Every structure is written in structure tokens, then in C-alpha cells.
Amino acid sequence: MADEDRGKNAEDNVGAGASPASDSPVVPDPIGELAGKPLIISVQHFCLHDGPGIRSLVFFKGCPLRCAWCQNPETWRAQAEIAFKAHLCIGCGTCVDACPHGALAEIGRRDAERCRLCFTCTEACPSEALHRFGLPLSVEDVLARLRPEFPLFKTSGGGVTLSGGEPSLFPGFATALATALRAEDVHVAMETSGRFSPYRTAQLLRHLDLLLYDVKVFDDGLHQKLCGASNERIKANLRELAAAAKGDEVPALWPRLPLIPDMTDARENLLDWAAFLLKLGIDSLTLIPYHRLGASKRGWLGLEAEPDISELSDSRIEYARALLADAGLRVFMPGEEKWDGLQPGPA
Amino acid sequence: MDERTSRTLAPRPDLKPFPERTERISAIRYELLSTPYSICLERPKLFDRFARSPKGKAARQEHPLVRRAQALAYVFSQRRPHVYPDELIVGNMTSKRIASNYYQEGGSVNIVEDVWRLKHRAIPLHLSLGEKAYLVSVAARKGVTSVGGRAMLRPGRVSHFIDIFRAKRHFVTEEAGVGHQVGDYRMVVHEGLRSVDEEAARRLESGTMPDGVELTKDQEAFFRSVRIAIEGIRQMAANLAGEAERQAQEPGISLERREELLEIAQACRWVPYEPARTFQEGLQAIWLVHIAFNLEDFEQGLSFGRLDQILYPLYLADIEEGRLTEEPACEILASFCLKACETLPLYSERIDKFFSGGGVAQAITVGGTDAEGRDVANELTGLILDSYAQVLTREPALHVRVHPDTPDWLMRKAVQVIQLGTSRPSLFGDPAVVRALETAGMSTEHARDYAVIGCVEMASQGRTYNSSDAALFNLPLCLELALNQGRRFPGKRAGQRKRMGAATPPVSEMKSFEDVLAAFRAQVADGVADMVKVITWLEEAYRIWRPTPVNSILTQGCMQSGKDVTWGGGFYDYTSVQAAGLADTGDSLYALMRVVFDEKRFSLPEFVEILKSDFRDHEPLRVELATRFPRYGNGDPEVDAMTQVAADMYSDAVISHHNSRGGLYIPGFYSMTCHIGFGRKTGALPDGRHAGARLSNGLAPADGTERQGPTAVLRSAASLDSSKWSNCCALNMKFHKGLVQGETGVRALSSLFRNYFDQGGMQVQVNVLDADMLRAAKEDPKLYPDLVVRVAGYCAYFNDLQPAAKDEIIERTAHGIG
Numbered sequence A: 001m002a003d004e005d006r007g008k009n010a011e012d013n014v015g016a017g018a019s020p021a022s023d024s025p026v027v028p029d030p031i032g033e034l035a036g037k038p039l040i041i042s043v044q045h046f047c048l049h050d051g052p053g054i055r056s057l058v059f060f061k062g063c064p065l066r067c068a069w070c071q072n073p074e075t076w077r078a079q080a081e082i083a084f085k086a087h088l089c090i091g092c093g094t095c096v097d098a099c100p101h102g103a104l105a106e107i108g109r110r111d112a113e114r115c116r117l118c119f120t121c122t123e124a125c126p127s128e129a130l131h132r133f134g135l136p137l138s139v140e141d142v143l144a145r146l147r148p149e150f151p152l153f154k155t156s157g158g159g160v161t162l163s164g165g166e167p168s169l170f171p172g173f174a175t176a177l178a179t180a181l182r183a184e185d186v187h188v189a190m191e192t193s194g195r196f197s198p199y200r201t202a203q204l205l206r207h208l209d210l211l212l213y214d215v216k217v218f219d220d221g222l223h224q225k226l227c228g229a230s231n232e233r234i235k236a237n238l239r240e241l242a243a244a245a246k247g248d249e250v251p252a253l254w255p256r257l258p259l260i261p262d263m264t265d266a267r268e269n270l271l272d273w274a275a276f277l278l279k280l281g282i283d284s285l286t287l288i289p290y291h292r293l294g295a296s297k298r299g300w301l302g303l304e305a306e307p308d309i310s311e312l313s314d315s316r317i318e319y320a321r322a323l324l325a326d327a328g329l330r331v332f333m334p335g336e337e338k339w340d341g342l343q344p345g346p347a
Numbered sequence B: 001m002d003e004r005t006s007r008t009l010a011p012r013p014d015l016k017p018f019p020e021r022t023e024r025i026s027a028i029r030y031e032l033l034s035t036p037y038s039i040c041l042e043r044p045k046l047f048d049r050f051a052r053s054p055k056g057k058a059a060r061q062e063h064p065l066v067r068r069a070q071a072l073a074y075v076f077s078q079r080r081p082h083v084y085p086d087e088l089i090v091g092n093m094t095s096k097r098i099a100s101n102y103y104q105e106g107g108s109v110n111i112v113e114d115v116w117r118l119k120h121r122a123i124p125l126h127l128s129l130g131e132k133a134y135l136v137s138v139a140a141r142k143g144v145t146s147v148g149g150r151a152m153l154r155p156g157r158v159s160h161f162i163d164i165f166r167a168k169r170h171f172v173t174e175e176a177g178v179g180h181q182v183g184d185y186r187m188v189v190h191e192g193l194r195s196v197d198e199e200a201a202r203r204l205e206s207g208t209m210p211d212g213v214e215l216t217k218d219q220e221a222f223f224r225s226v227r228i229a230i231e232g233i234r235q236m237a238a239n240l241a242g243e244a245e246r247q248a249q250e251p252g253i254s255l256e257r258r259e260e261l262l263e264i265a266q267a268c269r270w271v272p273y274e275p276a277r278t279f280q281e282g283l284q285a286i287w288l289v290h291i292a293f294n295l296e297d298f299e300q301g302l303s304f305g306r307l308d309q310i311l312y313p314l315y316l317a318d319i320e321e322g323r324l325t326e327e328p329a330c331e332i333l334a335s336f337c338l339k340a341c342e343t344l345p346l347y348s349e350r351i352d353k354f355f356s357g358g359g360v361a362q363a364i365t366v367g368g369t370d371a372e373g374r375d376v377a378n379e380l381t382g383l384i385l386d387s388y389a390q391v392l393t394r395e396p397a398l399h400v401r402v403h404p405d406t407p408d409w410l411m412r413k414a415v416q417v418i419q420l421g422t423s424r425p426s427l428f429g430d431p432a433v434v435r436a437l438e439t440a441g442m443s444t445e446h447a448r449d450y451a452v453i454g455c456v457e458m459a460s461q462g463r464t465y466n467s468s469d470a471a472l473f474n475l476p477l478c479l480e481l482a483l484n485q486g487r488r489f490p491g492k493r494a495g496q497r498k499r500m501g502a503a504t505p506p507v508s509e510m511k512s513f514e515d516v517l518a519a520f521r522a523q524v525a526d527g528v529a530d531m532v533k534v535i536t537w538l539e540e541a542y543r544i545w546r547p548t549p550v551n552s553i554l555t556q557g558c559m560q561s562g563k564d565v566t567w568g569g570g571f572y573d574y575t576s577v578q579a580a581g582l583a584d585t586g587d588s589l590y591a592l593m594r595v596v597f598d599e600k601r602f603s604l605p606e607f608v609e610i611l612k613s614d615f616r617d618h619e620p621l622r623v624e625l626a627t628r629f630p631r632y633g634n635g636d637p638e639v640d641a642m643t644q645v646a647a648d649m650y651s652d653a654v655i656s657h658h659n660s661r662g663g664l665y666i667p668g669f670y671s672m673t674c675h676i677g678f679g680r681k682t683g684a685l686p687d688g689r690h691a692g693a694r695l696s697n698g699l700a701p702a703d704g705t706e707r708q709g710p711t712a713v714l715r716s717a718a719s720l721d722s723s724k725w726s727n728c729c730a731l732n733m734k735f736h737k738g739l740v741q742g743e744t745g746v747r748a749l750s751s752l753f754r755n756y757f758d759q760g761g762m763q764v765q766v767n768v769l770d771a772d773m774l775r776a777a778k779e780d781p782k783l784y785p786d787l788v789v790r791v792a793g794y795c796a797y798f799n800d801l802q803p804a805a806k807d808e809i810i811e812r813t814a815h816g817i818g
Ligand code: SF4
Pocket: A082, A098, A099, A100, A101, A102, A103, A104, A110, A114, A115, A116, A117, A118, A119, A120, A121, A122
């Protein structure tokens, strides 16, 4: 792909010491900036809530949105990052001694100006208190981590879900991975924020079986405020995909709505989405209730604490579920979806 | 039992729900769950009374086996019968509703340690003052004549007797009793004890074996013991029948119950001497013989075998003739299951550290194949799982055999029961188990008829005398001994310890990793030999002082040879010894090889000094070894290979021995809770484990080393060659309830385990952690270091969460919402 040449790949960025100086959420323009090789945060196995069957998730690093409620802030920036998990630190000082650039004057305080992201410290840290987010894995590397799980995909009707972050920021890599997987009869799904360039991802979409499509805040003004960017593209993409879904060039579509107290669970927001989806001929939706897992990850990355989001009570979940169901949608909780109607599976 | 765990799954359209617990079952269950535990002293008292009786006095002139049989028959026939309200299967296990039987000739003695604080134990026991005094007096009188006393209170052996109580290198559990058997309940049900009794009578009448050779004194005693024991069992059954008849006549009894009682009485007058005529009689026959079995030796691991196979013909006949339908059949089974709750093992708190929570493990095995390898799952298989889902009690243990043709419905049902959170059933992989049993000399047909003894151990049902839990072995300690010339590392008060193991060379003379392995191998061999020596003394004492006629009736081979099982009468004869700390050993071998020989960061003596000091001033190294080094259980073939090395060294050392009955020694890899007890006595290990910390459990990865999730754990476990593990292994896995509940969980776990067995997996048991367990995990982060909580999109180690987040997860788990 021509696009691939345009962007500097993320790994190069790291090697060149591209400035990780500011941790302020700079939202990259999804259209065209980051078309190179992604960094992979992790590959997780035995996941049951992100598509049919038993799945392995590949977490890409880099996301075009900055949702206020996000609990995986390590997926935001496309560049590699160093997290400091204070609760694991044994205070041995190995990191301070190991840093070749004098960027660690003190345990747990990395001088971002000086740090060259050489990862000497994360390699040296005995306790993994210093943790590197973002590994420059090749498609082959990722495949090697996934391959042992293939038999289980078969017996459980599962597969691989590309997740993140936003995998579509790296269409070249994601396409190569998806094609390789499908060549081995593996079902491939992708989780997406929907904010991608349809032209650059057309090829990728063709090689996916299932698209788990996030729908969050309907009102664009509010979306910009809560998620850091406009949702015009997201809605437009969804519209186009739904229209195309009648053909067989695109994956099955399945929207998922993260239910965030006071952010996405308002009656109006839910009804707007329901109407929008039904109009497109989409009748199923997964509701993902918010779980507060603690602000630890933001702390590890030295980010501001997440906003105080109140607890999501059972009655609020039930209210949202009933509302959407009354509007005419089949509403599921994660992991309980009836995928049967979708008939997902490698073509 | 926690009421919450008893909740059946919410009915869903696509899941056939478990049948509702009937009123009868609820009532019995409630009574059992609200009854405090006690100790029953009827057994020792009756033994005493027999000894003082004229018959008992006369018995002193008899052959020891006849004497033993007479004493047992006296106990069987003189104990008071109790028939409890509502139950369909009768026969009291002790004189109280729930109690331990007291085995004065075996391991029960240890309870005396706790006698003045019984009520304050973690598992309280309720006893009157008089009973306590009696307990102390029996213990004092019988200590010397107990099997352990007879075997070891002799010159040169006493130190070993004391060692049993210190349990460092090994823990010889056989001192307490042999137990652990899957008797020939097929014979009991379908032929009745009459068949055995008549054969014994023929031998005694003719004075010869079937081939015409004259009976020896021992053989004659054997056949007499069989007849005496059977007579005792018959009398016990008759007494129960009498009690049922008496209750049936009581004023105010409901008509319905009266009819039930009369039917019960009829059954007890017929079985187990005659072949059972109905499904209910089949279970009644098994239960009656099971009581005798329990009273004879000790209760541990006495198991029922493949009940779905044994009882199926009776079940079918009842159904076909319209005498029975599914629902009452399920209720009868549930009533049977609840009978198993009437007893519990008697451990002092000290011993409980090694075996806590183990229970008695009266095991039911279902599923699997016939002798030709064809699947045999049937309606009864499902019904047994249904009935367990109604009781959800600590007994019985439940095991499902899985093979490539196991039907999906059975896998699903097994997982549905697992989801209820009692960690039952455990699953066994037929191909791996059968291969390992063939290694131990079983014919393929007999191996395919295996049933689980207790928790995981193995028998071809009705044909095997397996002292299957004879001893537990501290495998990592052998590495410590290998690194210190056969001595444990010095303790806190420094000072050289006495040599305990083989005199292997000092580390300064070990030039290669192979030298270390050689020393380790020598220590394993020496430790195993020491363990075997003690067991051999015990076998001798059993042979003379405590033969087991009931067991011999239920073990094929004995009637054919005229030999008690303790004399080697069983068709297959084994002694099984199990290793604890396998993963810790493999990981330690790997870490030591890398740090010292590959990376040359330290010389071997330097590294050993660090271990001796328990990593004092080397915390970074310890943490690195523990967190950054490859560990078993993550699908990494390089380090898993070391686990195999450790397992093979142990297996080879064990297999090289024969027991004194002419049977084989076979290895197993499980640890009950011995990994905790042994851990306390084991110094620092090269894998970064602190001195005194618990060891890895059975086949599971060491604590906190599971980094790639459950699929990798299963892959590592299945990759090990288990063909020598004829006494099987235990792989414990823990899942957060939120992850594996509902239909998603059913599908996921059944595929996960099928896939594991396809790879050659041998055994797995699953804990689904409920809210209470999570609360405990919050209190003590060491409890489940690898526990992952995973909810859509988010995924984290439980320990990484903030306290408030942990609370939320606990709340959600308690309410059954993801
Ligand atoms: S990555 Fe670590 S070692 Fe490298 S410059 Fe930054 S702080 Fe120093």
C-alpha cells in the first residue's frame, strides 16, 4: 500500500528517540498518519467476551480517540511507553544505575526530556515494576504466539480478535495478519472505534469476518468533548458498512455500546443510537456495562487520574437494556451474544 | 456448606436446568449441614467389649486373621442401628449423625493432640467430657499396639516413627491406614455376597483349593475370615431392617413413610447377601458394604467406582417395568450421596496442615469407555451429575472420564456442575490414564475399567489393591539436599544439621549442571528408598496385626488365591507414593542451570550460599528469578522440559521398587495440602521461592508464575509425558466465576478441557472462585496470585486492582453479574 510508505513506522519513531516528552493526549489524525508497523501491547488468550467462542486478543497500540472513561490508557499513544507500577517496586535502584542517559535520577521518576526510550531500565528491572508497553512484533511473531491456540479456536468456534487501541490505524499490518490467519482457517474479528479512513481500510475489511463496532456518544458535540474527536466519520463509516453488508465484501457488523454512567447511558443517547442502528437494518447490540477497575493504569503511566465516574447500578443497566429492547433491538450482555444469526466464519 | 453455592443455575431456555431439590433432599441436607461434627467412640468400645467377652478371649487362640474377622463381625453386628428421617438409603456410618469413626489401631491417635481444644479448632469437634477422657485412655492403651507402633517402636526404627510426625522428606500416610479402595461393588450388586460366601464354604468343606491342593493354615484362616465377616455384615443389615420395621410401627408415622420404611426393611433383609433386584436395592447393597469397609480399616478414599455402569442394568429394568421414573431415581441417588456426608476424616490440626480440606473423598466415577474402548455414557451418567447438583456437599467426590467420543452433553453437564462452585467433578483423560495403567502392568481391558480412588488415584475397579496414598514426598527438598551434601540448609540458628539424605559431593566439586543433576538424582533415590523402608515395616505389621477381610472379599484375586489383600491376594497390587512441589523443582533446576552454568553470574558455591541465606541481601536476584525467569505452565517447552526431568527422576526412583506383597511401586503427582506442610520445612529454592513458603501443588505451576493464562497452563501440563504416572496427578485450576458462568462458560470450558485431553492431558479439577473466595483473596494477595478478572474489554490481575475496584468485583460476583 502506498500509504504505508508515507508514515514513519512507530518502531522507527522509538529508535530515533521521537519525543515522548508530553504525555498530554494528543489525538493523532487517523486518516493517514500512522500507517506503518504497529507496536503490540500484548496477546491475550482465553478471552470469552469479544466475539464468538474462545478467542485470543491482539492489542494494538495507538488510538484516535481519548474517551474519558477509558481504562486502557496504555493503548492511546502509538509510541512505546514505560509504565511504573509502584506496588511492584522493591526499591533496589537497579534502574537508576542502568540508565545510560541519566534520565532516572530517582526511582520511579523518569525525566521524559532525557529519556531516549532505550528500555535498558525495563530490561534491568527485576520486578517488572518498570514495564514496557508496546513491543515491535512482526506479523510472524504475533502468529507464533497465536498458533498454539488454533486447535482451541476450532473446538470452540472461536478465533482471533484484533483489538486495541485501534487496529485500523495500521491497515497494512492488520491486513497481513488477518490474511495469514484466514489462510489457516482462523475466524478473525476486529474491535474498532469506527474512526478510520474507509479508503485505507477497504482491503483490511475484506479480510475480516466480524467487526465489533463501538457506538458511544451520539451527539457530536458531546462526543468531541468526551471522546476527543468528532463522531461524523464513525457514523458515516457505519452507514456505509451497513449498506455494503448486503454484499459479501465486508465483515458482519456488530455494534457494542459501552454503558458509562452519565456519559452514554442517558435515555436520549440510547434512543438516538437505537433509531440510527435500526434504520441501517442492524438489529443486535451488545451493552458493555462500565466496571471501575481503579485508576491504576493511568497512575502507572503518569497520567492524570480518570474522572470520577459513579457506580453503575444494576437497575441502571436494566433500564438501558429495557429501553433499547423496547426500541426494537436485540440487546445482549458481553459474552452472551447469539452469534448464530451472523453466521460468522471464514468464507 | 455455604448456602450460596447451592443455588442452581438460573434456568435458561437453551440449558436444561438441574432438577429442583426435592423436599426430602432439602430436609436431609439441612439436617446434615446444621449438625456439628463429633467423634464416634462406638467402634473402639465394641472392640474392647469383644476382647473382654468369652468369645473374644477364645479368639486369642485363633489365627490373627480369624481373630480380626471375629472382632470386626462383632462390631458390625453389635453397633446400634439408626434410620434417619426421610432417607431412602439407610445405614448409619457412625453412632452419631456426623462423626469420625475412631481407629485406635491406626492414625486416629493423632487427634489426642487436640483433645482439650476440640471446640476451638478450625473444624470444631463436639465431644462430652466423659468421651474426651475415654479418648485419652484409648490412645494411651493402644498407641503401642497401633500399626505404626508395632512397625516402628523397635530398636533402630524409633527415629523414623518420630520422623513421620515431623514430615520433612516424606510423610508416610500409610501409618494411619490403607483405606483407598474401589471395591468390587459390581459383584456385590449383581451376585451378592452369597456367591463369595458359598465359594469360601466350598473351600473349607473340601479343605482344598479348586486345583485340589490342600489349604494351608493361612488359606483356611482366610476362607474362615471371609465367612465370619460376611455373617457380620448380614447381621448389621438385619439390625437395620429391624430398626426400619420398628419405626414403621411407631404411632403417628405417615402412611407414606411407613411404606418406605417397610420397603427399606425388605431391601436390608435381602441385600447385600443376595443380588439386588431393583435400582434402590443396588444402592442399598453398596451402602451397606461400604459401611463395613469403613469400619474395617479407615475411611480415607474408600470409593464407589463406576456407579453409572454398575447400576445401569437395574435402572433400565426398573424403568422398563414401570417401577421407576427419572425423578425418583434422581432422588434416590441424592439420598445416597448425602449418606456419604455422615463421616469425615479425623486429623489433628497439625496433620490438617498436610491434608486439610481433603475430606474422605468417597468417589463416584462416571463416563468413559467399555473394555473395547467404546463410549458408555448413559442416562444414569447424567442422572448422577443431576443428583450431585442437588446436594452440593463436601462428599461424595465426583469424577468424569473423558475420551475422544465422550458425548457433548456429558461435557456440558460436567461443566455445569463445575460452575456450581464445589470444584466437582474433576475430569480425567482416558487415553493418558489408560496408558499409564498399562505401564503399571494392567491389561488394556482392565485399564479401561479404571475408577478413581478418592481424589485422583487409580484402580481397575474391584481388581486392585492399591495402597494409593501410602506416602507423600517432598521433591524440591532433594535439590536442597543435593546442594548441601545431604543436609538441609542451616536454619536460623545456623549450625550444621545432621545429614538426612545421601552423602553427595560438596558443590565445590560439581563442575557441570550434569553433576548437580547426578547429586539430585542420588538424593531422590535415597529419599524414596527411605520412604519405602518405612512402608515395608508397616506392610509387615498390617500383614500380621491388621489384615482386612472385607477388603479381600471386595478385591478379585483374593478368593482365587486364598490370601488376604495385605498378604498380596489382590489381582493387581500397588503401593503409590506421590511427589509434591514438581513445578518448583523443574523451575529451580532451570534457574540454577541458567544463572550458574549458562550465564555464569555466580559460581555454584556462591549461589548456594545465597540460597542458604534465603537471599539475604539478594532480594533483586530473588525477585528476578521469581518474576522474570521462564516458568513451567506458560507453554514454554524449554523450561517445561526441566519439569519433565524432575518428574522422570522421581518416577524412575519409585518404579525401581517392589512392595513386600510382590506388587509394584507407582508414582503420582499430587500433594493434598502437603505442599504447605512440606514448604515450611524446605529452604530457599533457586526459582526464587523463599524458605518456608508453600511449594507448588500437584501438577500446577508454582504460585504467581502463570503469566499466559489457562490455555498455556493446560498446554504445559499436557506436554509432559505422563506414561509412568500410574497413580495419576492433580492439576488445579482457578477461574473467576464472572469469567466462566452461563452458557458462555459452559461452551468455553468444555472446549478448553476437551482440547486439553486431545493434547494428552491426564487430569484437571477446577475451582470457580465465588465472592467469598475473592474476599479472602483481597485479604491475602498470596492466595490466588494469578487470578485474572476479565470483563468485556478490560482485563486485569485481581491483585493489581485498587481496593475499591476489588470490592466492586466481589459485589458483582456475589450477585452473579459479570
Ligand atoms: S528507557 Fe529507561 S534506561 Fe533508557 S533512557 Fe529512558 S529511563 Fe533511561
